[in-house]
Amino acid sequence: MYHKVPFKIIVLNIFLVFFPIIVEQYNESSTEFIWFLHLIPIYFAIYYLSLSRALVFSILTILLHFSWEFGESIHTSEIQYHDIQIFISTTVMKILAILATNFLTTQIKQKQHNLEEANQQLQLQTKDLEYFAYNDYLTGLPNRYMLNRHLSTEINQRNEQELAVLSLDLDRFKMVNDTKGHGAGDELLQLVSKLLKQLVRPRDIVSRQGGDEFIILLKGSGKRESKQMGQQILNEFSNPFFLSDEELFITPSIGISLYPRDGAKADSLIKNADKAMYLAKEKGKNNFQFYTSKLDSSLEQKMVLEQALRKVIENKELVLYYQPQIELITDEIIGVEALLRWNHPDMGLISPLEFIPLAEETGLIIPIGKWVIETACKQTKKWHEKGFTSLHTSVNVSVRQFNDPYFVNYIIEVLSKTGLEPKYLTIEITESIMNNTKKSLNIINQLKGIGIKISIDDFGTGYSSLSVLNELPIDYLKIDQSFIKDHETNSNKNALVKAIIQMGQNLNFELVAEGIENEKQINILKNYQCGFGQGYFYSPPLSVNKVERLFQEMHLKTNENIIFRVP
Known part of the structure; x- marks a missing residue:
């Protein structure tokens, strides 16, 4: 990659081409010093021009100096063969130097360009990492970390003013994945995300916690507003979702916790909304429930039950009972x-x-x-x-x-x-x-x-x-x-x-x-x-x-x- 030649550089280079001749005319300097001055415009040519153009420019610059020297020698009837030898040898050396310098400069520029591209990609990747650190990759919704940040900020700024947290879980979502495939499941999650964002106000937040669980933060809302939102969500979910032109019905179970009544911190509000959501599932799904302190003991019992359930086969605690099936006409067990x-x-x-x-x-x-x-x-x-x-x-x-x-x-x-x-x-x-x-x-x-x-x-x-x-x-x-x-x-x-x-x-x-x-x-x-x-x-x-x-x-x-x- 070569730089575009600015106009001021063109003017400067023209001046530098003739500058050694002017110095030699008015100042008795050594030939080597004059040749060194010629390297300045040659350097600019290498930096700003391609290899072929730089060579042509450099050779013309050297020939200009040689013509001046030769003209001076004819005018004074003094041809300095020693100067001609110096000119020829230094010209060859300069051309080789130009080639080597140009090659190295090209390599350096290419590496600089590669580094710039790598840096740009790294910046883009860093932005992506920063985005996905706080947003869900599938739906683009804020994730649990972003929600916790928003919720904590809201709590700190509320001064005991109400807000509501809704925990929403899709009923039988695993069946969608098992029967329709994970692609259909992902598509359904995207449609649900879009619907929930349409239902809430611009100031409210819809977050995906993972899997088929969503959290909705209703700012400045109490029991009445959150109840209305819960019912509105249930009403909207009564309509089918369309996955590749195929109708699919799915229902949500919703749990609601209120600040400051049900918790003073983000974690406790989300946890209590989850508890209420599990209560909604136990009550038949497709409904919403508010958190109450009574849920703590029942959920604790459920956790104890789950731990025990993991060892039932090992501990030989399972047993089968058998209910007879009767042929009604003969009254015989079949x-x-x-x-x-x-x-x-x-x-x-x-x-x-x-x-x-x-x-x-x-x-x-x-x-x-x-x-x-x-x-x-x-x-x-x-x-x-x-x-x-x-x-x-x-x-x-x-x-x-x-x-x-x-x-x-x-x-x-x-x-x-x-x-x-x-x-x-x-x-x-x-x-x-x-x-x-x-x-x-x-x-x-x-x-x-x-x-x-x-x-x-x-x-x-x-x-x-x-x-x-x-x-x-x-x-x-x-x-x-x-x-x-x-x-x-x-x-x-x-x-x-x-x-x-x-x-x-x-x-x-x-x-x-x-x-x-x-x-x-x-x-x-x-x-x-x-x-x-x-x-x-x-x-x-x-x-x-x-x-x-x-x-x-x-x-x-x-x-x-x-x-x-x-x-």
């Missing part, structure tokens, strides 16, 4: 549903409603689910060896477990290890698994190829479409107990139960009614030709020893046409 229980050494039996969601949330459902499948298959094989050869066992599988890439291989491994024939194992899945029909169909077909039966559990509580059900190779459809309860006295429920049974029959599914509580319900279900049922009318979930006694009792008394019921 199978059992394996139901998980946690027998904690200090807290006793812990309800699945309490620890299963926690296992789902923490990912512990994968190892726990594997334990359930292996234990149920081992026990069923033992029952077969004891003479209950036609008994089959149903095992519930969570969405997370079902989408595990090693799920099918694990089932094959367990069947091989236990020696249980695949036809005696039924995998129960929920309607929510059908969100990704293509993937679910692939897994179901693999299981069916092995010989395993498939059951849709809690049918009627999800969002299954009839077209999807028609595509799936399902064996059983389990009618949720919410439909069975009081259906004998509630005409609307009764109509729904009848419609579900007729639909299942038309699709060639076997129907299983859950939650049967009285004989009148059984008679109605028989009348609608529902094939199977289970519930407390027949038996609650029982331990292995108790359910074995029930097998024997039901077998004996069924022959006498007497229904056995556990009080």
Whole structure:
């Protein structure tokens, strides 16, 4: 890279070309000194011109000096051959010096240019690092560090004036990643970020904390304003998001903390808003909750429960109970549903409603689910060896477990290890698994190829479409107990139960009614030709020893046409 020649340099160089001649004319200086003066314009030529132009300029400068010397010698009739020798030798040396100097100068300039470019890139990278140190890379929103800075500043400037912190978490976001892919998940997060920024005022802050969690800082807002914002967010989320022209519905759970009531520091306000958000999830998701001090004890208990849950398999605290499934026409036991229980050494039996969601949330459902499948298959094989050869066992599988890439291989491994024939194992899945029909169909077909039966559990509580059900190779459809309860006295429920049974029959599914509580319900279900049922009318979930006694009792008394019921 060569510099653009400024006009003042051109004028200066012209002067310097003739300056040695002027000095020699008026001052008797040595030849070597005069030649040194000629190097000054040559230097400027090297610095400002390209190599070829610098050489031409330098040679012309030297020839100008030589012509002057030669002209002076002719005028005085004194030709100094010694001067000519000096001129020739010094000219060659000067040209070599010019070439060497030009080469070195070019190298230096190139290195300077490279350093300048590297410095510019470093400055840009530094700016990027500074930006992403305080902003989220995916959405461009402020991250947790920037939010903490803003929130701390606001607290210091508020002088006890109110502000609100909203912690928002997307419900079932992991299912979007699992079924649609992480690209779709990222796109959804960007759309959510854009929506939240549109909903708040310019002075408010929307921050992404990581994953699918967002924090909203409402400046100068109290309980009334934050409640309005929470409801507005819920209303907006009732509309679908469009991912590549595909509709997707997702709901938020929102927790709200208020300054100064719920905390005097940024960390405590965010932490308490998170606690309220978890309460919103526990209350069914798609709602908002305010922080209260009572949450501290319940969340502390949840943390204790989580730590204990991580050791349940190692400590052998898990146990399976079995609820009989009855053929309604014959009153015979045809199978059992394996139901998980946690027998904690200090807290006793812990309800699945309490620890299963926690296992789902923490990912512990994968190892726990594997334990359930292996234990149920081992026990069923033992029952077969004891003479209950036609008994089959149903095992519930969570969405997370079902989408595990090693799920099918694990089932094959367990069947091989236990020696249980695949036809005696039924995998129960929920309607929510059908969100990704293509993937679910692939897994179901693999299981069916092995010989395993498939059951849709809690049918009627999800969002299954009839077209999807028609595509799936399902064996059983389990009618949720919410439909069975009081259906004998509630005409609307009764109509729904009848419609579900007729639909299942038309699709060639076997129907299983859950939650049967009285004989009148059984008679109605028989009348609608529902094939199977289970519930407390027949038996609650029982331990292995108790359910074995029930097998024997039901077998004996069924022959006498007497229904056995556990009080």
